[in-house]
Amino acid sequence: MVSKPVLTGEMFTQGDIAAAEGAIAAGCRFFAGYPITPATEIAERMAYRLPLIGGRYIQMEDEIASCTAVIGASYSGVKSMTATSGPGLSLMNETIGLGAMTETPMVLVDVMRGGPSTGQPTEASQGDVMEAKWGSHGDYEIIALCPSSVQEMFDLTIQCFNLAETYRVPTFLLADEIVGHMRERLVIPPEDKIHIVNRKKPTVPKEEYLPFKPDKNLVPPMAVFGQGYHFYATGLTHDERGYPEMTAEAQLALIPRLCDKIRKNADKITQAQTEQTEDAEILLVAFGGEARSALRAVKDGGEQGMKIGLFRPISIWPFPKKELKNAAASAKHVFVAELNYGQLVGEVERVIRSEVPVHLIPRPCGLPHTPDQILDEIRRGLQ
């Protein structure tokens, strides 16, 4: 059974394992990683599963090496992934910039724990929201999806691969320790029901191939090593041939495109869940593991007579601006509950502007809010 790529059926399992299974179902056949709590179970599952299905697992000497090896494997034509938590992500940021600059399809699972520094290794956090987006220097865009359940650890990992392949961009499954270590039911569909996207290959003769010449959707088709294209890629600013080019023109041709291929296609990437938002005067925004408490709070609040709805961004980057605006149409107060000291709230404020008050309900302690704590904070905010 475990020697099949897609383990169709039902299982009671952990979020981290679901992410590993999602990756394999999406076609991932290379994993490089370094042990770190609370993401280690993903590496352990990959080390066990990949050799049985023709894939390769390697434990590298650190997270910098892991993330770099993922780029090397992706450029060699294999869908590739790594998984880590905050301290590892901090090391990977150098290479995430390289992945963005060389337009590498790659997936990173970040199971967030408390920080900064070594912080709270075994406790939950949502403190890497901004690091995922802004962690490397310079201007670039990434994609990040946030799962709220074991099922979504599986489903969204597949989507991460599809998005990474479509847009040639580092893509995050931005999970927290709650969903990473939680155990619940996972349903894995039959292989032929799983939608898989593969990167666009070059269609021109090998001699005419320009590795960084974009198609209409701003994404260049991708050749891989070993097939005779003899192409070159660099972390330096480069022209369409991939050659280093230290001019203002080259930077202007490249950097806006790296951002715009995500920004201009955002409508095809963003997704969010709404509950009871119609006529809601209070809009509660929460994501990931915290959204589970928030959903309960919204249901309880509704039963207690509050006009309250939930907005759960599933894609955090790009942020679902239009979806939030729609969900907040009738809102008089917006509350943001997150397991940090205020990160996504800034993005919510950018969308809401100062039309209605935006309140933060932070909890940077390793534990999620209880639904009652959220409702208490909302009542206090309304006074």
Next chain:
Amino acid sequence: MTATRAAQTTAEHPLLSYIRRDRFPHIYCAACGIGIVLNAFALALQTLELDLDKVTLISGIGCSGRASGYFATDGFHTTHGRAIAFATGVKVANPELKPVIISGDGDLFAIGGNHFIHAARRNVDMLVLCINNFNYGMTGGQQGPTTPEAAITVTTPFGNIEHPFNLVSLAAASGAVYVARWTALHARQLTKSLEKALQKKGFTFVEVVSPCPTLYDRYNRLGTGLDVMKRYRDIAVVRNFSDPMKAEIDYRTRIVCGEFVDTEKPEFTELLARQATELQKRGEP
């Protein structure tokens, strides 16, 4: 005579097919040793008639780090120090490929030192060609992990007090299956060494001591590029298969060159493949 000379100047360089012509002129200073090393590498590719589709050139950052961009193979220019980690991903994902890393002493052994020792320990099939010019050239001649004691650089203006790495000893201790050192003067031996290393399956390491006429050699008053080559002639000795721990490298007195290790041991991606085949034969675990 005139006719012969005309014929010579219009004839194509015999190694031109290995080079990206549209990348020239290159960035290297006159009398730099990197050109000699790249020529030796191209000659080795030509002699072995390797399938260029399967050679992946990878480098880090620095003068030598630009080398990957001058060859007409697949190439990748990583972040500083990460060429070997990248190459590990390439080799594991597609074992048909032969990664070749051309990079400098600072890139490979300061910021990239950890990747070097671990790839050697795992014995991942790749050739690491280190051009050692004793300093960081690209950034203006700073002290690095191979800068000799007492040498002057822009960041050791009063003389270097650090003990440098002996790279061949480090490579041998880390598990490389082939280890050699030459200077840029030893062009023929270097070419032969590269041929040998390219044919071996496993982690192979070739160090080339190279002039840096613009920075290191100037700060240390070693004369012109030609003077440095003459110095190599005077102080370099070949001691094949001597103890790499004792392979001195002192630009003033003695540089011990030669092959130090040539051995066999199971290669990493072959071991991975062997284990996977055995697992699949055995059936469900």
